[in-house]
Amino acid sequence: MIDDPLSVITLVPLFMGLALIVLPRILPKSSAESLMRVSRNISMGIALAIAAITTLLFLGEWGSIDWTDITQGGYVLQNETANLIPSIGVTWKVGADALSFPMIWLTAILIPISMLVEWDAKRGHLFFPLLLIMEGALLGVFVALDLFVFYVFWELTLIPMFLLILLWGGEDRRYAAMKFFIYTFTASVFMLIGILVMYFHTEAIVGLGSLSGHHFDLVAMTAQENLIPSEGLRHFVWILLLIGFATKMPSVPVHTWLPDAHVQAPTAGSMLLAGVMLKMGAYGFLRISVTVFPESTLEFVPLLIVLGMVSLVYGAWVCMGQTNLKRMVAYSSVSHMGLIFLGIATMQPLGIAGALFMMFAHGIISPLLFAVAGAFKHHYHTLEIGSMRGIAHHSPWLAAHMMLGWMASLGLPLLAGFVAEITIMIAFWMTYGWLVLLPALTLIITAVYYLNSMQRTIFESNNSEKGILPESLHGKEPSDLSWHENAGMLTLAALTVLFGIMPFIFWDMMSDWSSGFVVDTMIEAMQAQGWSP
Amino acid sequence: MSSMFSDLGLHEAILLLPEITMLSGIVALILIPNLGDATMRIPLTRIRVPVLIGGTRFDFTNNPRLPNQVTNAVLFLAFFYAALLLNPTNLSEYSLEGGSGIGNLLVVDEFSRVFTLLFTFALLLASMATATRMPAIHDATIPQESDSSEVADSKVMVLIDNRRQVDFHILLLTTGLGMSLMAMANNLFMLFVCLELASLSSYVLVAFHKEADVGGEAGMKYFIVGSVVSAVGIYGMSLLYLWNGNLDMADLAASWSAMEDIDSLAGIGVGLMIVAFGFKVGAAPFHLAVPDAYSGSSSPIAGVLATASKAMGFVALIRLLLIITMPSSGQAVWMLAIALIAVVTMTWGNLAALTSDNPKRILAYSSVAHAGYMLAAMAAIGSGLADASTTSMILTAVVFHLLVLVLFKLGAFLVLSMLEAEGRGHRMEDLHGLAKRDPSIAVSMFVFMLSLAGVPPLSGFLSKLLMINGIVSVSAGTGSASATSVLSWAQGVDPVFWLAVAIVLNSALSLFYYLRIGLVMFFEEPESDSPLKSSPSPEWPLSLRSVIMICATLTLLFGIGPMSESLLDLVSSAVDSLLSS
């Protein structure tokens, strides 16, 4: 068995994806063509293998890890730190804990699913390797314990996504891709400044930082007492980091890149964007801002509440005003991500665990939503809500998946999203009391826009034989989902139900982690500040 | 001065091998095309001794591509020697440790040799890219009397073209020689003379682009503005001479730091020199001729201007600002000026590039913006907040940036040069659909653009990160340690910190036009569907295409990993050698 599975699952897809793109240009024509023919299958094979590895890791079959036993600061599957650019203190250091592992698993499982959903993508010899690169970059973000490497992977995710939007996107893809890239890049360079200030305050480690005297090791940074002595600077760094993370999540008011990107992105791109990339923001926030600067986090709890609340409530209202299915779903992500901030703001183990589970659950549900929206685009050539009616006649599977996905997203019990919502709200009530009415009442708005959109697409036609088809079909008969779309969505649906009924699969480790984190780190800060909600 | 050449020996000759190589290259270029079967009868005998100069040329000397091949070889050798000299394990007796003075005008140390590497590499790339750029016909013949006037004219034109080959490459080599010597200069006047050698050659190189009707204009503007500015610089230097009576850098530095208040002669002198060097690096507001010059000259030359020439300017600035006028403690006089220039420069460059429709001008403006970033880093050193190690780190970042800039900035110009070969490359439309016509070139271009924008994991990211990091390191500790709120901290922090923010915001702004180039390559329909000519030159095995590929690959490799680490080590020891001297 491989000693260092995390490095493997990060680097293999990255380089294999790159190789699959580059090799056909180098090889002689005939072998290049045969390689291009199988590159889809190779990509899928690698993605499946990684999914299998992570699942085995999770089950403890590999590495015999007890996932519920990991507390903040403890990491499993760590590699032997290798030097990358030692003169400025950059190392290759990976590890997983209960905060990152669910995300790792989610990424590993979503990639093959999104490949499956877009199995018939045009120019597949580019598309699938790009998804592989995407996988490597995403996994890199979640496994990296070195902030430099973290940042590199963080930005690296932009490139394949940018290309995915550009090469396989919709009408207005250029604007969307540019906006996506520039917007998120801008935000994350602020984060970079924050990281650099942290870097500047690290103490030297032997053998690292010959040039600068500092290092990027997150574990050591977290362990270092009082990393940034000046409170004002600490807060400032926290805000810089927040700019990067909140934009990625995204939180109102820095969310407007998301709808544009989603609407134009190809289905697989949207699925990954919503499923994993948005989680990077929340993950980074928890991993860096909250963990390293608990005091500042406490200080800014009101800000978190405002951001979370505005994202949640305002996002829901905006959703209700949308006429484009994908835009609506995109805004619903904004709305749901708001809950994560609220969960963290409770400063309760329960709330933080709820936020973690929200990340995970939304990571399963939103790909389903986007797969459905993508299927509408694919089979009906339009995403306009209300341009069609009663299409459940023509596409019963699509309608069924839409129903399930929509219901899961509006927080129906026994589907994955519910546990997250209810736990966050319990914690929120405990801490902030009646303020919980705002998120709670937002659930009604959520239901309104979801049900409205269903009513005006898959229902209603006043004809028991056929629906009202959109003009974009030009009178052609639409088809139902193809087998691979259906298989992908069914898998997602099954996962949604599985984690709705048995949330404890991942919940237990999340809950343990957040308890450990709050007890070890947060409580100290709370007592130091005399914090109370 | 009298002892200038007194201690020249084999040891020094070996240390100066790259320069000697280039010098001999120049001589060779003058001689070789003239080699022929001319003979001379030894007086009083019948023996005819071949003198080799004149007469009918040999076949190989008749080859119009020969100068190019010679230049390539010479530059490669120079590069190779410089690299060799930088590697002390093999030639320990020629170790550059501590620097070796050549007379009291030049010092060969790691710093200068790293720049030699940079200059020769950039010129080598330009030379290789030019291999087939200028028209040259292999079997040129002298017009016969029987020829009609048209035929005769065309034959003459061919001959002229062939002749231009030689001129061009000689100028390339003189540029290289000037730059390389300039990096070693230990005396301000020497520095200026070498700078002029390189600059004057480069003015001509710009004007050499006769294929375009704007070549002459570009050369004229670059020349006129450049000459005015260097006259200003020489005047400034003369003021310094008046003040100190000596232009030796160490001496100047000593006098400067001994000064209680800034002597007005010295202050004005330094100010004037900043103007001169500022023009070389393309800092606002002295940069106005830069975009014109770049867009008027041929792309490889523009690439040289944007990389080697800019690096030269920075060497001069580093010498002037960090060696001569850097106080041992406290803020340097020029800090505020450089900081302001930096901010204006980067903003101006990026803003102007935003809507430009000429890819070469976009690259030119981007080059201006990059100068701004580096100036900001220098300003951070000048703030006086940096300790020795931080200073070294920031300077390392700047030099590292200059080095990797050769890869992706010049690489980008080389891509344009491929388009130029078919008479295009001046409009955004010429880039349209490049991905369809030639995917690998388009991808390389995209990599260059991303690296210019500073997107990880490319080398442009690493260098920019190091610079921002330097600024942050200098300033982040300055805010009040007891500040409890962001605002009170922000009031206390040194303004240098905001330079980092300025860089960051500018990077974001710049993304727009970098990505735009990427977009039009991939998503617009090409104006013609024919694939790019890959390598029309059978003589030269390394085609332009592969050069571009190499640049792209190195751009990637110098991003993150062992290669960037070794380069960083190299640069940082070079910087240490400069600072410790």
Added chain:
Amino acid sequence: MIEASWIAGLGVILFSIGLLGAFTRKNAIVVLMCIEVMLNAANLNFVAGASQYSDVDGWVFTAIAIAIAAAEVAIGLAILLSLYSTQETISLEEANLLRN
């Protein structure tokens, strides 16, 4: 002997004339001449410095600066010729195909 400061003063005047001329005149040849004037201002300073400090370096600098000026003029005229051959003007104003 004339004081160095007087010579330097003359240098300042020459320099100012040169610089003013450089950005007020349209004709490239005139500008070239202005550059020469500025260089000469520098040369005066070198000479003044050399005499003040009794340093031979100043003389050498002057000599070399004159050489540089000569080279500059040579190159400048060549470039202007090349400009004239394509655009039939040597006016700094009129040669503006490249702008913005």
Added chain:
Amino acid sequence: MGDSENEWGLLGPLVPFLLVAPSLKFLAGWESVEAAFLIVLVPLLTFPAILVVGQIYNGNETWKQRYKEGGIFGLGALSLSLSIAIWIIYDYVVGSAHFEAHSVVDPFSWLTFDVIEQSGTQWEISTGFADIGVGVWIDSITLMLLFVATFLCFLICWFSLGYMNTDKINEDSNHRFYGEFVLFAIGMFGMVLADNFLWLFIFWEIMGLCSYLLIGFYYWKDSAAYAAKKAFLTTRVGDVFLMVGLLMLYDIYGSLDFAVLFDDPSTGIGGAVVESGELNWALLMLFIGAVGKSAQFPLHVWLPDAMEGPTPVSALIHAATMVNAGLYLVVRMVPFVDVHVNGVAGLEEFALTVAWIGGITAFMAAAIAFVQNDIKKVLAYSTMSQLAYIFTGLGAGLLFLNIDEHHAGYFVIGASMFHLFNHAMAKGMLFMASGSVIHEVHHAHDHVRELSEKYSTNESDDHGDFDPQDMRNMGGLAARMPVTATAMMLGSMSIIGIPLIGGFWSKEGIIAETWAACLHEEPLMLVPAVLVLATAGMTGFYMTRMWLMTFAGPPKSEVVGHVHETTPWIKEPLVILSVITALGGFGLALLGASEYLGDPHHAELSYHGLLDTLEHAFLPEDSHLRLVGWTTMLLAMVIGPVIASRIHGGRLIDGVEASPLVSWLVDLSSRFGSQDVSELADSQLAEALQRRLYFDDLYEIALAKTAIPFAAFSAWFDANVIDGVIKQIESNSATGSVQIRRITTGSARDYILMAAVGMISIFALLWGVNN
């Protein structure tokens, strides 16, 4: 259309399901409660199977004929649930198993987590909060509801085999129906069995989903899609508050387990004493959820529209089971209030709220039912009204308990639960009967149309202008549909509260105790008391009116003549339920069902004696109550029906005989003369009632004037203000870029000038720094 006898063979697949319970008991030696999880689990596995297999084999003949498009599997799963439920009920009521107040089976830790709290200045992990688990809870109410749920699910699924599968419009989509039907059963069973409030809520929501899906079963009908959405959203409003209530409850007690909460509702598990103020709010929030689910004022608007669903759905979900969930939730609040055993005092306002809401809804719904012509709508309003009765009773019971009048309290709560049982049986049957009517009328209409098409080419006569649910198209059906007419008669009697039949036994108790509460304890109970009393009479009117309009009098359309009661699978459930409706109430009353259901410590049913029971019902000791009781009977049995008869009664057309079971009623109805009410029917009041007192309109307008414009504004705001800032930055940069490029004029002179300017600026800066 074959005879039902011929289709009995199709029930073969049920055998293995039915064998499960006995084999578990006798072969595996399980206790009944150990098998309780199967009640939920088997349907849980069945429903996706039906959906997926049905989607794959859609249109297959065997699948249609042999498996009834999944109906047989649904029936099988439900029969298993029913058999296990009966097994459990048997064990607890007469068998070996017993509970003292309740039993909890198999709690399983579902979510584990920590909560921190501040004690003094220290923050620490709190011990006052328990994990959330899941298990099975059994007490008398569970047993009763379990029976109602499993039994009615089974019967109505049976009924659906006839009702759904013989209608062309449902062809090829019945698997959807059965799948969703079974899913609903999961929700209902789970909610009844759940041992904590969170899981109660979870299954509650599942039911909500199924209600949505099944109301929208005819998704292509605009009205159905609209009604489905309306139902979901309206109940969602309640659910959200219910959820907030759960949060509060958890915060107060640190647990949501019934076992923990009911054992000692006066302290949380951390030992903190519970304040009534906080608890009051929590219970109120929970109650809003109940109001939504049970369609009480002001969240009642969805229920009438929900009748867009297929009739079996209306029967099961919107009459017999799901709508009872709200009542179930309220009855689960009894321990909090019961100051006799550890309850928290000071919750009278809450009890009053419950009673008031009940009284208002009962009256309002009954009033609206007066003017409905759609047979299902009448029943829907009747459902609302009857549920409201139960709420009133529960409110009175809570009030009694909170002031430690626990005898009266337990009795009225028991009576309410008993009424729930009676109402569920009767209403389930009434809906099935109405379904039978609708179905046969519909078929008859098809038949008529086929005939008319033979003779004319006029195709304009479509279903469009014929509504098979409109009672104005019926009349005189007593002769054509004897079984249905009888069943409907019995059901109506039970709902009206005709003495000795079904609902009488429970309704009497509710009204009497409400008055008792008003007279003896709390004057504010006067309003609900008066309202429920009035409603008793109104019930008599509208139920009689419905029956008469449908079955008595001359036929009002030619279709009636073609109606035949021949569809298989439909009659058996009607007959079974008729018997239970007619006799079940009396039988259970004899066994003391009210006490059993109301008092948690009253662990078994016992025979009370016939005379005792009768005396208690007709001649209570309290003279006030006696008066109330007799007034109720007068109103319900005499005044209401007589007025209805005067308006709608009448003989069948000559030569047609009704079956003897109902002919007496038809005859009777014609004896009170007739009265023309057309003037009244045109009045403002009737108009208001027709428009459902304008509540729906009001909500519509409120939404259209606030939420929708606000949403549109938000979308505009996002696109033009928040994103507008970004766009503004874009355009400003572009403008700035063009401007700044102008500085590069192309003239070398200007460049030199700029350089000179720069030079001077540098001097200025250097000079400035120096000084």
